[in-house]
Amino acid sequence: MFHWRIREALEELYGKLTELGVLIQEILNECMGLPPGFLKEYNGDRSFDFIAALRYSPATAEENNGVSEHEDGNCITFVLQDGVGGLEVLKDGAWVPVDPVEGSIIVNIGDDIQVLTNGKMKSATHRVVRKPAVHRHSLVFFFNVHGDRWVEPLPEYTEKIGEAPRYRRFLYSEYQQLRMRNKTHPPSRPEDVVHITHYAI
Ligand SMILES: O=C(O)CCC(=O)C(=O)O
Numbered sequence: 001m002f003h004w005r006i007r008e009a010l011e012e013l014y015g016k017l018t019e020l021g022v023l024i025q026e027i028l029n030e031c032m033g034l035p036p037g038f039l040k041e042y043n044g045d046r047s048f049d050f051i052a053a054l055r056y057s058p059a060t061a062e063e064n065n066g067v068s069e070h071e072d073g074n075c076i077t078f079v080l081q082d083g084v085g086g087l088e089v090l091k092d093g094a095w096v097p098v099d100p101v102e103g104s105i106i107v108n109i110g111d112d113i114q115v116l117t118n119g120k121m122k123s124a125t126h127r128v129v130r131k132p133a134v135h136r137h138s139l140v141f142f143f144n145v146h147g148d149r150w151v152e153p154l155p156e157y158t159e160k161i162g163e164a165p166r167y168r169r170f171l172y173s174e175y176q177q178l179r180m181r182n183k184t185h186p187p188s189r190p191e192d193v194v195h196i197t198h199y200a201i
């Protein structure tokens with residue numbers, strides 16, 4: 001049974017993570033050198049955010065994949081993981097464990113930010129590897145842009161600095177639908193799986 005107290009705790013957490021998203025977005029706005037409040041205006045609609053409570057079963061002798069390598073397709077992701085470990089990030093061609101640190105929240109930049117910055121900021125490639133004999137739990141909060149938003153490299157990262165856009169513009173909801181189709185109807189050829197490179201020029 002989904003106890004009401006869990007619901008209450010999750011709702012409270014959701015509210016706090018939303019506040020955190022707004023704050024991190026503001027910091028990101030400054031790091032990206034954008035006019036004050038630009039991202040707040042660009043991404044001020046919170047109706048596409050969601051939280052996922054994940055439970056990974058122990059690895060077996062044959063199989064230990066938790067989540068295959070991927071980049072998040074959204075704006076910013078927060079991950080709260082328990083003490084088990086297994087999350088890994090790809091850095092310079094090697095998988096680096098994201099070791100659990102009590103009380104910490106992992107912040108991940110998604111494909112939206114990669115496109116807005118014309119590839120200057122990279123959406124991190126990551127995966128989850130299951131461990132034997134233990135269950136792992138994580139809470140993942142996806143801070144997203146609204147589905148009707150057009151996503152495209154910003155002038156600050158293209159014409160204003162004399163660089164050609166590396167992505168064509170796309171509708172956020174279209175990209176999410178294509179990513180969902182990767183899961184519901186996995187293409188037989190790996191090269192047909194839709195990533196952000198789908199929009200690369
Ligand atoms: O469970 C985790 O630590 C991360 C899961 C993840 O990468 C995702 O849901 O996109």
Ligand SMILES: [Fe+2]
Pocket residue numbers: 070071072126
């Ligand atoms: Fe992810």
